[in-house]
Amino acid sequence: MSTSRYRASVRKANIVVLGATGAVGTVFLRVLEERKFPVARLRLCASPRSVGRRLRVFSQEVPVEATTPAVFEGADIAFISVSGDISRQWAPVAMRAGALVIDDSSAYRMEPQVPLVVPEVNAGDLAHHRGLVSIPNCSTTQMVMALYPLHRANPIQRVIVDTFQSVSGTGSRAQQELTEQSRAVLAGDAAVSRVYPHQIAFNVLPHIEGFLENGYTKEEWKMVEETRKIMHAPELAVSATCVRVPVYVSHSEAVHVEFQDPMSPQEARSLLAAFPGVTVVDDPSGSRYPLAWEAAGKDDVFVGRIRQDASHPRGLALWVVADNLRKGAALNAIQIAEEVLKRDLLLSRTAR
Numbered sequence: 308m309s310t311s312r313y314r315a316s317v318r319k320a321n322i323v324v325l326g327a328t329g330a331v332g333t334v335f336l337r338v339l340e341e342r343k344f345p346v347a348r349l350r351l352c353a354s355p356r357s358v359g360r361r362l363r364v365f366s367q368e369v370p371v372e373a374t375t376p377a378v379f380e381g382a383d384i385a386f387i388s389v390s391g392d393i394s395r396q397w398a399p400v401a402m403r404a405g406a407l408v409i410d411d412s413s414a415y416r417m418e419p420q421v422p423l424v425v426p427e428v429n430a431g432d433l434a435h436h437r438g439l440v441s442i443p444n445c446s447t448t449q450m451v452m453a454l455y456p457l458h459r460a461n462p463i464q465r466v467i468v469d470t471f472q473s474v475s476g477t478g479s480r481a482q483q484e485l486t487e488q489s490r491a492v493l494a495g496d497a498a499v500s501r502v503y504p505h506q507i508a509f510n511v512l513p514h515i516e517g518f519l520e521n522g523y524t525k526e527e528w529k530m531v532e533e534t535r536k537i538m539h540a541p542e543l544a545v546s547a548t549c550v551r552v553p554v555y556v557s558h559s560e561a562v563h564v565e566f567q568d569p570m571s572p573q574e575a576r577s578l579l580a581a582f583p584g585v586t587v588v589d590d591p592s593g594s595r596y597p598l599a600w601e602a603a604g605k606d607d608v609f610v611g612r613i614r615q616d617a618s619h620p621r622g623l624a625l626w627v628v629a630d631n632l633r634k635g636a637a638l639n640a641i642q643i644a645e646e647v648l649k650r651d652l653l654l655s656r657t658a659r
């Protein structure tokens with residue numbers, strides 16, 4: 308398809324990665340290589356601290372540049388993996404330069420005209436983009452990957468989720484903090500907390516992002532709102548408790564689901580196993596279930612411990628684990644770009 312709204316087929320894209328040195332950016336460059344993403348020209352940007360560093364991508368040393376308007380000139384796609392306020396500064400600049408922005412931050416996710424996309428679930432929403440697509444919060448992405456194949460077969464009415472989120476979800480500084488605090492505690496020294504309000508080493512924090520007036524945290528409320536938006540289910544009842552745990556990579560989630568009609572664990576296993584990007588690991592007798600350690604570095608979302616919810620006749624309980632830096636961020640962003648290229652959805656300059 309190629310109309311005046313869209314550019315003629317782009318087979319190799321000029322790409323800018325803003326935040327290339329961060330926790331997500333680092334994995335992003337690896338996934339770009341693994342998937343042999345069709346790159347014509349690659350430019351990498353970060354904060355002034357990183358300018359001059361060279362990052363190895365596609366067997367080449369690519370310099371990290373200062374983030375300036377000139378960097379985005381001629382770009383087809385700008386992948387933005389920085390904080391929300393920095394994204395708000397640069398996303399409009401990239402769009403004005405003609406790039407499609409794929410944004411990892413929370414800055415634009417809930418704006419009505421911005422598609423919030425997990426390609427396996429709602430790639431169709433990409434057709435409505437106006438130059439910017441958001442990816443969801445990492446804890447939301449892996450949950451909707453597990454919910455959607457079930458929801459399609461038997462509408463979900465209510466979800467209760469408790470998360471166990473790794474420190475890489477906060478970024479590279481939090482990963483360093485866990486290492487430093489662990490060393491300090493094991494050496495009998497006091498742990499110094501800079502990133503989190505409390506020590507994370509050997510601890511569990513029921514507090515991710517700031518608190519809202521309703522008592523939930525922002526992270527928990529993202530899971531409510533983003534899940535409804537991605538699944539096109541505005542009435543879906545969702546309640547989340549988000550917890551930070553001393554794990555480097557992969558988020559784990561205990562999810563309780565109430566359906567319109569009863570669903571057996573075996574039917575859920577079959578639906579999940581048939582869904583792209585989901586692997587069922589569910590053999591309790593052999594102590595086989597999804598583990599954060601095993602999911603790290605893998606692309607799929609892993610689901611196990613699938614059982615009848617003893618507290619509800621139409622309920623199931625699930626355990627869902629995924630690498631937050633891959634499917635939760637970098638991989639999902641690249642999959643969006645792949646869909647955009649496949650569907651010829653890069654906007655023409657006049658359509659902006």
Ligand SMILES: NC(=O)c1ccc[n+]([C@@H]2O[C@H](COP(=O)([O-])OP(=O)(O)OC[C@H]3O[C@@H](n4cnc5c(N)ncnc54)[C@H](OP(=O)(O)O)[C@@H]3O)[C@@H](O)[C@H]2O)c1
Binds near residue numbers: 331332374391444477
């Ligand atoms: N981590 C996850 O699992 C995850 C999942 C989904 C979405 N996200 C979102 O992805 C974004 C990035 O997260 P992250 O975990 O990768 O964070 P991070 O490790 O802290 O990395 C932040 C990146 O932003 C760059 N940066 C900082 N200040 C800048 C500036 N003034 N101008 C240009 N670049 C600047 C940093 O460059 P320097 O290295 O030079 O400081 C670094 O490349 C966030 O919005 C986060 O919410 C993260």
